[in-house]
Every structure is written in structure tokens, then in C-alpha cells.
Amino acid sequence: MIEIKHHGAVNGVTGSCHELRLLQATKGSDPSGSDPTLLSAANSHPGILIDCGLFQGQEESRGSSAADLAIDFPIDHIRALVVTHVHIDHVGRIPYLLAAGFDGPIICSEPSAIMLPEILEDALKIGFTRDRALINRVLELIRARVVPLPYGRWHSVFEEEAGSLKVRLQRAGHILGSAYVECDAVSGSAAERIVFSGDLGATHSPLLPEPAPPERADRLVIESTYGDKNHEDRETRRYRLKAVLEHALEDGGTVLIPAFSIGRTQELLYEIEGLIAEFGDGAIGVSPQGDRPRSESLTWNNLEIVVDSPLAAEFTKIYRDLKPFWDEEARALVAAGRHPLSFEQLTVINSHEDHLNAVEYLAKSHRPCVVIAGSGMCAGGRVVNYLKAMLGDARNDVLFVGYQAAGTPGRNILTYGPRGGWVELDGERYDIRAQVHTVGGYSAHAGQEDLLRFVEGIPQPPSEIRIVHGDKGAKRALQGKLRDSVPEAAVVIPD
Incomplete structure (x- = not known):
């Protein structure tokens, strides 16, 4: 069983943080073996996080208090953090993730690996601490954890009894270094390719090539910042x-x-x-x-x-x-x-x-x-x-x-x-x-037509599309368009 959970960007456009987790089934007490139960030990359900960003504005009425910044979900089973890009609403809570005990690698594109410590240094100075020595220790820890990954190359995150997971980054065209994340996950007899869009760039934006659709996506988690409107050419x-x-x-x-x-x-x-x-x-x-x-x-x-x-x-x-x-x-x-x-x-x-x-x-x-x-x-x-x-x-x-x-x-x-x-x-x-x-x-974000083109370009339509990172109206508008254009997919808006 392969589970997707959302820890942010579900009631607005900020605080992006998503979890992909493998749940291993094991036979329970039923002699027939027909009563599978889920193991609870961390090693039995390893997972990864996609982004760990700050909440801004009115999302969930959250702001910048200690409670809002704290990591309020279990992380013992998290093997790696994958960063789509270095905007603060996607990476701003990384210091708090480290403080909560996360000790895995931080996987990102090669340009993002250069920029991530710079953006977090600024965030630390503004909202974390003015203690220069502490800031330097946090930045040294982040630099030591960063794993730069070239675009288009598969990287094995883990291979364990519960299953295996590898990731690949593709250009997202949003900002320099931005990527969408392809995840090949295997758990028991279940094997899926799950794609997290991160933030996708608008067509023909200056400086960066536009994103190409993935060659496969059994399930897709897609942003919807401009799911209800198109940009000018x-x-x-x-x-x-x-x-x-x-x-x-x-x-x-x-x-x-x-x-x-x-x-x-x-x-x-x-x-x-x-x-x-x-x-x-x-x-x-x-x-x-x-x-x-x-x-x-x-x-x-x-x-x-x-x-x-x-x-x-x-x-x-x-x-x-x-x-x-x-x-x-x-x-x-x-x-x-x-x-x-x-x-x-x-x-x-x-x-x-x-x-x-x-x-x-x-x-x-x-x-x-x-x-x-x-x-x-x-x-x-x-x-x-x-x-x-x-x-x-x-x-x-x-x-x-x-x-x-x-x-x-x-x-x-x-x-x-x-x-x-x-x-x-x-x-x-x-x-x-x-x-x-x-x-x-x-805006640097894809417009509605850009998002539809991205999804429609996937050769085999996904079985499920999850719409995140948008206001309610934008998500509902994109949901309606996707249901029309990709009727094979279950198009859902997570709570």
C-alpha cells in the first residue's frame, strides 16, 4: 500500500509539504491469513517528504508563531526530504524539521543545492534567531545534508523490507532549479509512479525552458495557483x-x-x-x-x-x-x-x-x-x-x-x-x-491552460489527480476542467 498525505498547501497556496509513505501489510492472528494488519514500527512504513515550507497569509489562519512553524506530524519514518524549489513557502520550515530530529538527506536539483543555504540564511535571520553562531551551525548542517541531483537521473532513496523508493527530478520551469518529482515506489505487490508537480512555470516564461509532461504518472499531485485563469502570452x-x-x-x-x-x-x-x-x-x-x-x-x-x-x-x-x-x-x-x-x-x-x-x-x-x-x-x-x-x-x-x-x-x-x-x-x-x-x-506559475496541457501530455492518464496549492475557487475550476479533459482520472481536492 502506498499512501500520500498532505501537511500543507491544502487550504491555500503556502506551506507546501507532502508525504509519500509505504505501508507494509503483515499477516495478523487469523490462521487463514486473511486478516492483514499494518505494522506500526517506523521501519515498516518508510517515506519521504516533498518540500517543507512556511505558511503565509490566511492559510488555515496560520502565521509565523512557534506553533505554526513547529513540525506537527511524525517524522521518525521519513528517510529523505525532496525539495522542488527554494521559494520560502516550499523550504522555510526546513530548520524546524531539523530541530524536530530529521537526520536524512535533502535531495534537490544542482542549482537549488547552491541557492538553498542562501535563502534559508535570510529566513533564519528574519524569523528564527539573530545568533550568528547558531545560524552558521544550521547552515553547515543543511550544506552537509544536501544531495544535488542532476535533472533526469534516477536516485535510490531506500530499499528496505517494506519496499523501495527512487526519485527523479525534471525541469519545472518555475524558477532556476525548480523541479517536479517523479517517484517510483514499490510496496509488496504494489508498484506505482507518483508525480508531485511542485510549482510549474508558465509557458514561454523568460530565461527558463518550459516543463515537459512526465512520461508516466499513475497518480499526480498538481498545483493550482492559477487553476481558474490563463496568463497573457x-x-x-x-x-x-x-x-x-x-x-x-x-x-x-x-x-x-x-x-x-x-x-x-x-x-x-x-x-x-x-x-x-x-x-x-x-x-x-x-x-x-x-x-x-x-x-x-x-x-x-x-x-x-x-x-x-x-x-x-x-x-x-x-x-x-x-x-x-x-x-x-x-x-x-x-x-x-x-x-x-x-x-x-x-x-x-x-x-x-x-x-x-x-x-x-x-x-x-x-x-x-x-x-x-x-x-x-x-x-x-x-x-x-x-x-x-x-x-x-x-x-x-x-x-x-x-x-x-x-x-x-x-x-x-x-x-x-x-x-x-x-x-x-x-x-x-x-x-x-x-x-x-x-x-x-x-507570475512564474502555470496558468490553467498550461496546467491542462501538462496533464493531457501524459501518455497514459493518471488514475488519480490530487489538486493542491490553490485557493478554493482555483482548485474547483481546475477540477472541473480536468474532469472534462481526463475523464479516466479520479480528480480530488484533499481536505
């Missing part, structure tokens, strides 16, 4: 980004883009560099309300782009160092002498003092600027200081390019900003007079 969203930036910059304001440090920041830089390369000397008009007259028009070539996030800067450097994992288009640009993630107009702010100075300067000046700052849902990080200083000025614009979970300031700004409402930041209310925009194609 690449060209449409690129020119929508151009239009939003041009409109926002006409009155000499700041375009503030809340973005996660990994994935979205790099994709935005890639697209903005492409716009600068294409429209270089083309003017972006500045109205008389700005500091300079329209005759002194700003051009794309002298538009300033600011990345205000040490973590985003570090991951952008890692992205640059891992060019072999880029898609063909991006590698061709590099071969032609372009620098999609390191161009002349880009300024990176690292120190906290420089950050505060930038917030003050941009809030007071009428200098057109594009600022990309974390975090992506406005629940913390440097973007909050920008929002406090700039939301009340109609010259400024907030551009959302990714999913905003319920209960986060980002969702509230997106919901109430167009109505002239307010948002609470650090316990205070701030009126929203800045314009609010969204370009959904840069």
Missing part, C-alpha cells in the same frame, strides 16, 4: 509591461514592483533589458507636472532601474553564474554580447542606509524610476518602506506581477487600491492614492 504581457512603465513614468513618479528575490526579479530584469535594447533612444514623455519639461524627454536608455534587495542581488548573481540552465533564447543573447541581468541602467542597493536614503529621495523627487523590491506579497522586506512613503502620492504606481495570497498586504492593495481605499502596514493605515496595476504573465 509572452508578447502581450511584454508590451503591457512597456505600456504600464511608460504611463507611470510620464508624470515623474516611481514605479514600485514588489517581487520575490528568486525568479520574478530576474525575469523582470530580463524583460526590461529587452525593452531597453529594442526601444533604446525612444522617448518616454515627461509631463509638465514633473521636474523636467516634456521637451527634455526621458529615453529608455537613461531610465534608471533599481533592485533594492541584497537577497535579490545575490540570487541575480547566482542566476548569472548558472547560465547553462538558461533556455536557448537567453543563452543566445549572451552569445550576442547582451547582458540580460547586468546592464548599464541597473543599480543595486545593498546597505540599509542606502535603502532609507533611496526611499526618501524618490518620495520627494520627481525623478522617474523603476524600483524592484522584496517581498512579493508586501508582507515584509524593504518594499514596505517604499509603500509607506509612496502609496499616498498619485504620481506613483504599484505594479503587481505575481500572485497575492489572501490576508497579505499585497492582496489588500490590489483589492482596495483601485477603490481609493487603504492598507495596514506595520499596524498603521496608509491611504492608497497611487495607481495599482497588475500584469499576471510574470
